[in-house]
Amino acid sequence: MLPLRFYVESRPWFLAEFGTLLALFIAVELVKTFGAGSGRSKLMMSSATTLLAITPILFAFFARSFGSPIAFEMSTLSAFGSVSLAVAIAAKTDRTRAMSLVASGFLVLFATSISEHSQAVWIAVAWMSVCVWHLVANHWEKLDVCLPDSVRPTVGVRPASVLIAVVLCIAGGLAVRNHVGPANRMTNGVMPTSGGSKWSDPAARSGVGSGDAAIAAKDHAESFGAVESEIFLESTESSLFDMVNEMIGEPKQKMKWDRRQAMGNENLIPMHDQAAKSEKGGSSFSTDRMPPKKHRQFEDAKENAVIQWDGPTGIRLAMQRFDTFDGVDWTNSADRSNDKLSQREIDQNVWFFDPKLESRALSDSDLVTVNLLKVLRLDSTRFPAPMMTAGLHIKDVNRQDFFGIEHDGSLFMPERDKIPPLTVVNLASTQVMEDELWDRLPDCQTKLDASEQPTSDSTQHPYQQLQDIVAQLRTEFTFDRNTPTQTDNPVEEFLQTRRGSDHLFATVAALRAREIGLQSRLVTGFYVPPDAYDISAGHANITPDDIHFWVEVKLDDGRWFELEPTPGYQQPVYTPSLWLSTKRFAAAHWMHGLLMVALGVVTYLTRLIWIDWLLTAVWSLSLLLPSRKQLGIAMRIVETRASLIGKARPTGKPQRDWLEALVVRDLQMRDHVQQFCDVADQATFGKPAPIDRRRLNSLVRALNTKQLKSMTNETMA
Template structure:
């Protein structure tokens, strides 16, 4: 039983002060209901830890550090995620409180004081509140009072006749402490510069707002310098200068021509257009980048590619840099119409004015249709940082299902828009200035959403090609759901075709030759996948952009460099709600990860492995019903092996085997009862077993409690053979109630 001394009560108060220091850090960024519930559960367990029954004390004290972890898991699924740093600090606070409540020695109380002091000082040092210093001062004063009282008690116990109580000692010490702290604060003020924002920490969520990580704590930097330590673009004034208009930076069209090959058809005049002098340009709102003019269509009938040549002044061949998930695709152009050779965009998806919303102090520009989904899918939104290096385009390379973009210190709606093909762009200017850092917020759907969206998809398209219809029927024959059929097509292309950009079709029918040769560039894989999806009655489109290779991420730099050779083509399929999700048919490129929910994964597992599951269930049932047989056999084998290799310890093994059998038979020994009394009572109905039991117990007593080492007899072997599981069950039934 714990004694509730003054020392313990003061230690508990210090621990509570340390927990209070976390409140100012967590309440501004977390769901209030979740946080209040967590604190309420901690308070209830703290009160239970003060209860008289020692068993309740132990359970409540041991459960205290687990509560922050449990609520962190719950918040990840049902509320605003809790930052890992905040969970770790709360665990430290509950550990300090648990040591104060359940510590049975002064050492545990001292550890509680030390941990609570560290927590208070650490939380105040990272807090942005001007009042954060109040709690450390309160803790220091309380600790001084606590230490003086403890020291006085120790002296009073050691030298009771020499210690004189003085009621002015503790108040005087407290006043001296306050004066010392105030003087130190006055001397230190304005002598230290404001510390820089924390951009890299020991936790995954260090730095950023909830839009750079949903669980990140605001106030420790927004991650603007996370890409190669470069700041955002301060202004767009240089866009109109000749240095930008006469730039020789590569466009997406140039890179595709170098990596995949130029179209066989003669390029038209618009594709050859070069930058014009400044005075000959139209007003800003009518300007379009050279790359966007040349990318109004995409031909799949192309010549063999030539080697890519970098400008002489280039020391780094990076086109863009990406700080976010790797193995993803960044779209720049989309096409929804195919005439057998060229992809073009027929549907006009232009949106000249995006909706501006405020996230903290930042202005985000989102599609009007996506605005309603932001609040609903806030937990599934991830934010990556994109930096433009050498890309001649007004287009923003962004992942699929991008909901909004943000550039630091840019709060003008005319700077952002949606192009005709549905891609994000910066209209009215020649290109996006180099070194511009763009925050890109996007969502990734689950497999459940895709299955539901494709099931509700009602649009159908007429057959395009007889070979495609035949291939689609053959590949999807064993699948009923549209999602499974689509995945079967993607798997077939990835497993049975070879991606080779150097292979150039010799026929005018590039798709037909691709189906026959099973070899071609990624643009032919994307085209074929999009056409096969249409054979299933799904709306699809062709997409070009960049692929962020998983091996391109540089840990030291904190970003992945996207090179000219990373230009890529893939396909997208439309859902019933108007959103488009991507498919990756080209081998060598990572497929999108659409994770199913636990319920859907269980259904799929059961449907796929139901014969094996039935066998496992039947085998488990058989093992359970025959447990007495095989456990008895196992115990007998252990006994025989132990008797052979370890004869000196056969007494211990014998009593262990008998107790294991008794638990199996339902007559186990109660806690604290002597083994001899239990065995003698158990064998009362059988005189033979009772005699062997007494002989065994006498031999054990002589072996372990007598100074004389009597030779080991065979009583243990006879008792183990006699008291098997069946015999113990019968003896238990014959015992008087």
């Protein structure tokens, strides 16, 4: 159940539930070991076992009451597993234990069958391997109970049996591979949390809708889910650049004396109001802007969402890019309008890929993430897309002329006024590993004037210099969209006041990246804030307040990765490979590593001493146990000590004969051993009788590893 629940549920509730199960299991085992026999211990054990069985059900009620619902089927399966564990603990007969094993096997196979992960089958293979190992071990234990003169099992029987079982499982899986059709989601759903048109549950995390009849996008056309419909609604909402103007202010009007036309003040407000309908976007972006005006119509996030995003939060969705800066205005000089998207059919779905990213997306599917974007009120033909978006897919659309690549590389729908509202788009984006940022940034030299002060060490790696630039902006500058510019050079003013809007943070970061010899560009789009995610609906509502600016830097293979210089926004996550993480850990903790190696060597060389101490401590704690268990622990301690010096008891040899052979040359110890064996035989096969703890204690402490080693050497001599 761990893989099915760990990554999708509330982490605190999940850890609390399984921590409670673990604590109850340990409590039951402690009571069984140290308190068996008394009425109070039986009551405690039965209470803990019952609580162990119903813990998942209790947590399901509590979690749902506190706003973190657990899927009904997940709670049911967890309860099934906890009940099978409780049955195994409370079992008195082999038949009951077998029923617990069958129940756990059903749980493993069922969880494997409903999992969508391609590697989930290995859980079932591992479980079957453990079962085969248990059966083989149980076979030899039964032979050992019969006390034959000697039992000499073949060394490779047990591993060979498990290996054959694993091979058979793999062969069976390969035999049915590609002979079973793909899994299809049921329209009506199977359980409340599986989605569908007939169910609705706040714990649902997949399915075909988020409410009744959402699949048709008719009764509640604005509900979000895997709703891909041909129904398009008309909209008169703002375009992207209207939102930019409302969030960070209008561009300043430059007063040119060669050509001027007077404009009355009464036109200022009407022009601002009409911008939402008239301005479609431009080919430039000015950094010199007026303070933003407050608009009451953008206070309600849910009612004013322009797009909805079903994917990770804390990321950026780019819409337009600018690569040329003249000191005040950003423009775009790149031209990718002649590039055509390539059409491919994947799993009976038509996808359209960017030719520059297609090969990477198709060659390594593990680095590709597919998310859903739903357009509500976005008056633009451009698709808001994550970094390195390689392709897109819209249900039932297979015409290549529906999509294109803008001059700056953004994906868009040509020959339209805007993307039709309620269009659901599948966006496939490729991930970039941190290793690539260290390997694929071109070698560069810092380009600074003599009067400028470097912001980072020019001898460092370019990626390290970028990190220093971002860190300085995020720590030494203040993000404030209400700060007006007083001069005609907003960038210089921003560097002096160290306060400004996010477009100035992005501009300075882009310019400093160019100073160290890298290609950079300004990006405008949306930020997906973590608090915008609606748990019950399963998506994030993106509003005009989420307009944002950031920077992209070019790698040597033509791809662009993003940087986040503005404080208050989550930085992009570039996951290092295992090799890079290992090297970093070794570099940061090499001294600790040397100490650990030295400690390991000392621990290994002194293993006989400290293991003997631990065994002695265990024997001291056994004072509270019944006499029969004390005898068993004493025998196990002696056998463990003998195994440490290479004199383990041969399989099938009686314990009395083995002990007497160990102390054959020590008459005093031989008498103690004979008395110990007599008491053990009496406790095992006869009427239980009190034991002499003092005499038993002297035997256990006398037969330590040092004494056994000296006795063995004398015997060999």
